Amino acid sequence: MKIVVLAVALLAIAVVLLGVKVLFVKGGKFPSGHVHDIPALRNKNVGCALHDKRN
Numbered sequence: 001m002k003i004v005v006l007a008v009a010l011l012a013i014a015v016v017l018l019g020v021k022v023l024f025v026k027g028g029k030f031p032s033g034h035v036h037d038i039p040a041l042r043n044k045n046v047g048c049a050l051h052d053k054r055n
Contacts, residue, residue: 036048
């Protein structure tokens with residue numbers, strides 16, 4: 001039972017730490033994970049697999 005409580009506590013801490021910007025900054029939001037929104041990937045001409053499939 002101690003392990004389950006510890007695991008749940010660690011997951012809760014991880015979620016809070018990942019969402020600090022979203023939870024505590026006014027107008028904060030998660031960064032985009034889309035390929036077209038990441039300049040380093042655009043510079044390397046990396047495209048979205050889903051977009052390529054549709055065309």
